[in-house]
Amino acid sequence: MPMIDIYATAGTFSDPHALARDAATTVKSIEQVPDIPMFRENTAAFVHELKAGALSNVDGDADYVRVQVLTNAGALDRPKQIAVARQLTDLVAKAAGDDSLKQRTWVLLTEAVAGGWGLWGHAHTNDEIVTAAKNEIAKLKG
Numbered sequence: 001m002p003m004i005d006i007y008a009t010a011g012t013f014s015d016p017h018a019l020a021r022d023a024a025t026t027v028k029s030i031e032q033v034p035d036i037p038m039f040r041e042n043t044a045a046f047v048h049e050l051k052a053g054a055l056s057n058v059d060g061d062a063d064y065v066r067v068q069v070l071t072n073a074g075a076l077d078r079p080k081q082i083a084v085a086r087q088l089t090d091l092v093a094k095a096a097g098d099d100s101l102k103q104r105t106w107v108l109l110t111e112a113v114a115g116g117w118g119l120w121g122h123a124h125t126n127d128e129i130v131t132a133a134k135n136e137i138a139k140l141k142g
Contacts, residue, residue, distance in 0.1 A: 001038070001119070001129070002027045002075065004045035004088075007066040009052055012096050016047035019095040023067075026091060030083045031075055038136045042119060065092050065105045072117045072126055081109055 004023045013019050023045035033039045056062050067088050076084060085107040093101040117124045124132070 001033070001042040001117075002031065002069050002071045003043075004070075005048060005066075005068045006045060006092065007048045007050060007055070007068075008064075008092075008096075009055065009062060010049035012049075012065065013047065014097070015095070016049065019091070020045040020047050022091055022095070023088060026087050027069060027084055030080050030087065031071075032080075034133060034137060036133065036136050036140060038133055061104075063101070063104055065096070065101060066108070067092065067105065068108045068110060070110045070112060072124070072129055073111045073114055074126060075111070076109060084109065 002024075004020075004027055006019065006023060024043045027045075028039060028043040031043075053062065055064060055066075057064065069084055069088070088107050089102050089105045092105045093099050114125050115123050117126075117129060119129075122128075
């Protein structure tokens with residue numbers, strides 16, 4: 001159930017909502033979690049549009065995108081980490097209509113500490129998230 005934050009200068013993306021939906025869908029797919037409401041409703045992306053001049057590298061260049069993906073601990077093994085970085089980079093470049101943006105997109109993968117994943121007003125451990133998912137699957141099967 002990752003949270004994805006995409007930061008770029010305003011106007012970089014023609015359809016930020018579509019980018020947010022596609023980023024959430026991409027990471028949910030890579031995680032390979034069950035397609036249940038718990039995961040569909042709680043995997044989300046936020047596109048943050050920054051004012052011109054709000055970001056810069058050392059040389060003063062400002063045409064960068066930063067993507068931060070926050071997951072519960074252990075959600076992404078090494079192959080999934082690589083897939084998330086590659087696919088989100090490609091998605092950002094496509095959404096911007098600028099293939100060269102692949103060279104200027106930073107993807108940061110961050111894991112919440114055990115007990116640091118708040119959902120439904122409770123700070124969940126990984127075991128609690130797994131148990132909640134199993135309970136939801138059982139309810140859906142009836």
